[in-house]
Amino acid sequence: MADELEQVRTQADVIIVDEAHHFRNTGTRGSEGEGRRSRYWRLYDIAKGKQIYLLTATPINNSLLDFQHMVELFSQHKTDHFAEAPLGIHSLPGHIRQLEKAIEKEIYGTTGEEPLDLNLADAAPKLFADPLFDALVVQRSRRYVKESMVREGPGEVLFPEPRKPKVINYSVKQTYGKLLDMVAVAFQKQAPLFVLGIYNPYAYYKGGDPDVIPALERGRRQQVVALIRTSFLKRFESSAEAFRQSCWGLLQKLLAWAEVHAETAHEKSSLERWKRKNAKLLDYSPQLDLLSEEEEDDLVTPELLDAVEKLPRDDFAVDEILQDTLQDLEQIADFLNELENFKPRQDKKLTELIKLLNTDPVASKHKVLIFSEFGDTARYLAEQLKLAGIKGVDQIDSNTSGDRARIIERFSPYYNESSRGALVKASREEIRILISTDVLSEGLNLQDATRLINYDLHWNPVRLMQRIGRVDRRMNPEIEKRIVRDHPDQQLLRGTVGYWNFLPPGELDDLLRLYQRVSHKTLRISKTLGIEGRKLLSEDDDYEDLRNFDEQMEGTITADETMHLEWQDLLRHHSGLTDTVMAFPDGIFSGKEHPKPGSKAVFFCYARPGYDKDASSKSGEDEWTTNSGDVKWYLYDLFAGVVREEASGIIDLIRSAPETPRLTKMERPALSDIRVLVEKHITKTYLRKVQAPLGVKPILRAWMELG
Incomplete structure (x- = not known):
């Protein structure tokens, strides 16, 4: 590259x-x-x-x-x-x-x-x-694209029809039991879950001048700690397995740091005492990605020890960091000991997923894409679904070896230049249920699937929309015909997409409060999380009123898009309109009745000049031309005495048809005075802002009395 x-x-x-x-x-x-x-x-x-x-x-x-x-x-x-x-x-x-x-x-x-x-x-x-x-x-919203392409000419524009998301309820308390209370208590400590002093040593700085440490570096270190805490909470909500692996990974790093920095007899004995206390736990060391086969029995690998950057004791209170690190290790050990008692059969979230995949008329027979934020959760789900007897399951994440394109083709063959027959010929097994992290959340065509499950709570609504976009995207009419020809049982499914979101309704408020406490951010739940009856989870939700899901996916056509579509209609129905408009003289004037009785206003369309680099380089002087500027609408409201500039608020007032009566009532001197006021407004809000020289003025293209 x-x-x-x-x-x-x-x-x-x-x-x-x-x-x-x-x-x-x-x-x-x-x-x-x-x-x-x-x-x-x-x-x-x-x-x-x-x-x-x-x-x-x-x-x-x-x-x-x-x-x-x-x-x-x-x-x-x-x-x-x-x-x-x-x-x-x-x-x-x-x-x-x-x-x-x-x-x-x-x-x-x-x-x-x-x-x-x-x-x-x-x-x-x-x-x-x-x-x-x-x-x-x-x-451009999808709705605009559809309508605009229809105006441009013949041709089929196919997008699937989205259904409102369904919420799959599950209980975090029933899944985790005592562990949920342990996590809640840890986050409610005056010092939040994990001090993580090894990641923020500047909090323990005791050198001569604290100002020698850049504020930016201090802030960055604090952000690292906040990110780790937030990640732990997100992985806790995702699955017990993701939380377990996070605990083991952090335990190893903390232990490696302590091994390197424990120097005094007291420090070494404290570390040894903690090891003896947790000897049974430390004997259990699951296979982690960062361990090689030769080193899987070593809790702290040589690579982890080598990665530790030793802090000078003259500048940092290493003894205090060690003390806090041992407390962090104790907290993690408590979590891991409790997780030893956790069994997949008590995982209510997993149980609900298996139930859905076995009983839903579509999800039990056809393609389903399942998203999780974490590879540990994805691997855990794939293993458990296979053990539950569900066929055609595969999984992909950032650590997946081999050709990802092959996995994608096996799951979505038709939209990746293949077919079921081609897979059979090549002796490749087709995937019915694909579990993935967000490595597949963008830039891929997975439209063979019509159903999608979001297994994690969506802390970032943008990621949710990217996931949905894997299946809810423009369809190819020819490919759709091939799918239906090869799979007649999918005829009613094609052109529809559906989603399920896993949410813990009873404990959602608690999780949101934990998230805010840990990340120090206000979390705004997306409107797209789960919409039933236009409420998030129940009728008394106090988050924010939810918009229609179709509008969320299709997009509401904006005022700007509406004007584009209207202009397309005018050009289509009135040939030669562009030439007619371009032939109008500057300052053309008209008038009509104001749509609101008793109101008066004057509309102006001005070409605003800009600095013309090309003309200036040729002439050797500063040249300002309308070609280098823009065109702007203004409306002077006589009763309010203000100038309005939003085109979306002006368009409905000036819109006219050939049969609209021309009506002018205002005296010319009054109109001229208003024009002077508007041009002063342009000078103040635009010409001064762009530092136009004296003598540069806007050009009046058209104006209209509204009386």
């Missing part, structure tokens, strides 16, 4: 990045060239001076910083990249911060004091009213 990427850097003019949200986090920068350490900064170097298109359904995951980082791939950290007309944004980071605060205050009622996971569905109206988003982002 290195040679190919270098070729892109030296020869390409345009770069298109699919699934561009993978570049929402910058990672470690390093030095230029070979010293770059993260994929973000490698792409940053390649993209310099090129035109770049970033394709993603999720430009914002949790924060507007996601969007900012992607923009900076082409703005190259030039903060005033958008200072010129028509945007006039002199600081990209400053603009992003102000916008995020405005969204938090308007939509969530917060002041930005507590970190908040941004819900794109909630924030979209505010975001796309922002000039930067409007200029850079092209977003």
Whole structure:
């Protein structure tokens, strides 16, 4: 890949990045060239001076910083990249911060004091009213795409019909018993679950000047601790096996750190005492991915010991970190000892999954895709489903060896250029139930399946939509015919998709509170989690009113999209309309009755000039032209005395048909005075912002009296 990427850097003019949200986090920068350490900064170097298109359904995951980082791939950290007309944004980071605060205050009622996971569905109206988003982002709902393609000409546009998600209830308390109380108590300690001092040594710094440690590094270390705590909670909800493996993995790392740092006789004896106390537990060491076959009997491998960076005792209170580490080890040992008593038969979540796969008319016979966030859970489910006698089960995660494409083809042959017959010929067994982590959550065609199960609680609603998009995506009419021809029993299934979400209703509030305490973030449950009767789980839920699921998947057509569709209709029904409009003289004027009785307003359409680089380089002087600017609508409300700029709020007032009566009542001097007021408004809000020189003015294209 290195040679190919270098070729892109030296020869390409345009770069298109699919699934561009993978570049929402910058990672470690390093030095230029070979010293770059993260994929973000490698792409940053390649993209310099090129035109770049970033394709993603999720430009914002949790924060507007996601969007900012992607923009900076082409703005190259030039903060005033958008200072010129028509945007006039002199600081990209400053603009992003102000916008995020405005969204938090308007939509969530917060002041930005507590970190908040941004819900794109909630924030979209505010975001796309922002000039930067409007200029850079092209977003089209599925509903718009369907209607637009119908207008463009003949041809079948097939998307499946989604059904409202169903919630599979299960009890965390019945599954975990005493362990649930243990976890709850651990999280409610004054010092939250796991001090994890080995990951945040700066909390124990005792060197001369504490200011020598950058605040950024202190914050980063604290975030690492928060991430580990959050991960433990998420894995606890996912499955006992995922939680068990996390406990063992952390125990090994903590033990390795303690082995390296225990120096005094007291420290060594304390560590030895803990080992003796937990000797029975330490003899049980399950096979972990990080252990090789030769080392599986060693609890702490040489690699783990070598990876420990020894802290200087002159600068850090190593004895205190050791003490806290032993307490962390004790807490983990308590969890693992309790997990020794756990048996799959008491796993109510697993029981409900097996019941669903055995009794549901569709899930018991046809393709089902099951998602879990964690590979440990996926492997656990695959093993237990096979033991339960369910046929055609396979599993894939980031550690799966072999050709993933083969697994995908065996599960979804028709949408991956194969068929059941081709699999039989090649002696490859078809997969009916595929259990996967999010390695399959994007960029793949799995439309052979019509049913999907989300086994984990969705802490990030974006990931849920990406998962659903594996089966709920555009269909190929020819492939659909082949599937029905080979499988007549699927005729009624094709063109439909259904989902199940596993949620613990009785303990959901407790889990959300635990999550907030651990991550220090306000968690906003997605509208798409589970919708029955337009409520999340019950009629008295107090989360937020749920929108119709069809709107969530199809998208509500925005005012901007509505205007695009309306313009398509006009062009289709009135040939030559574009030439007619272009032939109108500047300043053309008309009038009509205001739709709201007793109201008065004046509509204006202005071409706003921008700095023309090409014309300026030719003339040697600063040239401002309308070709380098934009076109903007304004409405002056006579009664309110304000200028409105939202096209979505203006379109319904000015819309006219050939038979609409032309009506003008206002005196010319009054109209001219209003025009002066609007042009002053443009000067104040636009021309000054883009630092246009004196003498540069907007051009009036058309205006209309509404009386």
